[in-house]
Amino acid sequence: MEAGPARELKITPIRNGTVIDHIPDGLALEVLRIVGGSRLGRDSTVSIALHVRSAKQGWKDILKVENVEISDRAANAIALLAPTSTISIIRDFAVREKHPVALPDRIDGLLRCPNLECITNQAEPIESSFEVIHRRPIRLRCRYCDEPVTDFLPQLP
Amino acid sequence: MRLAGRDLVAIEDLDRPAIEEILEAARALVPAAEGGSVRHTLEGRLVAMAFFEPSTRTRLSFEAAVQRLGGRCLTIADPAATSLRKGETLSDTLRMISSYSDALILRHPNSGAARLAADLSDRPVINAGDGSHQHPTQTLTDLATIQEACGSLVGRRIVILGDLKYGRAVHSLIWALALFGNEMVLVSPPSLRLPESVRQRVRHLAGRIREEDDLATALADADILYVTRIQRERFPDETEYRRVAGSYRIDRATLEGARPELRVLHPLPRLGEIAPEVDPTPHALYFRQAFLGVPVRMALMQSILGGGA
Ligand SMILES: [Zn+2]
Numbered sequence: 001m002e003a004g005p006a007r008e009l010k011i012t013p014i015r016n017g018t019v020i021d022h023i024p025d026g027l028a029l030e031v032l033r034i035v036g037g038s039r040l041g042r043d044s045t046v047s048i049a050l051h052v053r054s055a056k057q058g059w060k061d062i063l064k065v066e067n068v069e070i071s072d073r074a075a076n077a078i079a080l081l082a083p084t085s086t087i088s089i090i091r092d093f094a095v096r097e098k099h100p101v102a103l104p105d106r107i108d109g110l111l112r113c114p115n116l117e118c119i120t121n122q123a124e125p126i127e128s129s130f131e132v133i134h135r136r137p138i139r140l141r142c143r144y145c146d147e148p149v150t151d152f153l154p155q156l157p
Numbered sequence: 158m159r160l161a162g163r164d165l166v167a168i169e170d171l172d173r174p175a176i177e178e179i180l181e182a183a184r185a186l187v188p189a190a191e192g193g194s195v196r197h198t199l200e201g202r203l204v205a206m207a208f209f210e211p212s213t214r215t216r217l218s219f220e221a222a223v224q225r226l227g228g229r230c231l232t233i234a235d236p237a238a239t240s241l242r243k244g245e246t247l248s249d250t251l252r253m254i255s256s257y258s259d260a261l262i263l264r265h266p267n268s269g270a271a272r273l274a275a276d277l278s279d280r281p282v283i284n285a286g287d288g289s290h291q292h293p294t295q296t297l298t299d300l301a302t303i304q305e306a307c308g309s310l311v312g313r314r315i316v317i318l319g320d321l322k323y324g325r326a327v328h329s330l331i332w333a334l335a336l337f338g339n340e341m342v343l344v345s346p347p348s349l350r351l352p353e354s355v356r357q358r359v360r361h362l363a364g365r366i367r368e369e370d371d372l373a374t375a376l377a378d379a380d381i382l383y384v385t386r387i388q389r390e391r392f393p394d395e396t397e398y399r400r401v402a403g404s405y406r407i408d409r410a411t412l413e414g415a416r417p418e419l420r421v422l423h424p425l426p427r428l429g430e431i432a433p434e435v436d437p438t439p440h441a442l443y444f445r446q447a448f449l450g451v452p453v454r455m456a457l458m459q460s461i462l463g464g465g466a
Contacts, residue, residue: 145290
């Protein structure tokens, strides 16, 4: 093994991909799971910074995923679970788009309904569907059975 | 709100004028529901009764309503006899039944089945009870009964007794009574209180809700006592169930301190919540309530289907 001075490993800039910043402290791994986690390609370097000082929110997490531009579905999930996050799309080392995550009025196909009796939890060819009925804090309601949902993590498939 | 061609999945789909219109039509249809006059509003119409769980009472009430208006029914009353048993999805079955008929009345054990049917069918769908979710024609029947008993649906004091947590038909009733600006006094075992989410949903409406522990106090100046079922499966053991159910049982002694005008409603069937000794008293209105389900369903079908007939 080559000996040398200890090098500090920082989060390096990425050429192409997505940076998700201002993730609420401790949620980066959940966000990674939403973005694709183990299903990401071999050429995707993933960098995670946990518990980083932030002027805005005290502590935050940061996630950088190379060569991945996240789907609308993933963006919706991040808006639900980590609502303070911002998403930047990087192309050729430059930030092409940067925006806070935005919660749509309706969230389809993302969460399981917590009501086991709900028709969306039976063997029907339909997606779950929730209406956003309150934004701060976020509250959803199943469009089929009206079940309220406020705790989203357990409802991810 | 025009009702012609619409679905009725949840009572909250209706606004106050639409509910008033249905109740007014229902009053006018009472003689026809009793067989005293003949209507032909639904002549030539075929209404599918898709009952995927047994509910003879509700099914008969809908069938009576359709036939009293001159329409005909296509009935699936035995889920075991349908292709669902062979693994066909409800979605496929609903598409098929809907294509055979002019409207679909659905009863299903799963919550949200009525919304699914409404999404799939291009014919009007009426929810006749989807699991513990919604049963809007029961709510309309409850309102018609209260209106008939009190002369008006506005500003009444209504005691609601029993399981207010899981009984979603009761949540719909509370919503509707709040819409009309009534005062509701809720009496329930501590473990079966009204969920906060229901309170939130009616907060912006005119009605008021308060809780009362003592039934006699609640009944003192009430116009209506609405009794709901307390189900065995909500309790950890038989002893606890019997203790609670026993303490909420309505008999002649319970009603002694109430106003003579107090009327008692129950969606039926009852499981001992109301003693039979109450039946012959002027308080008992639950059998009238069951009958009023027919003119109410007639009025609804007429509004939804009758327009083009
Ligand atoms: Zn649901």
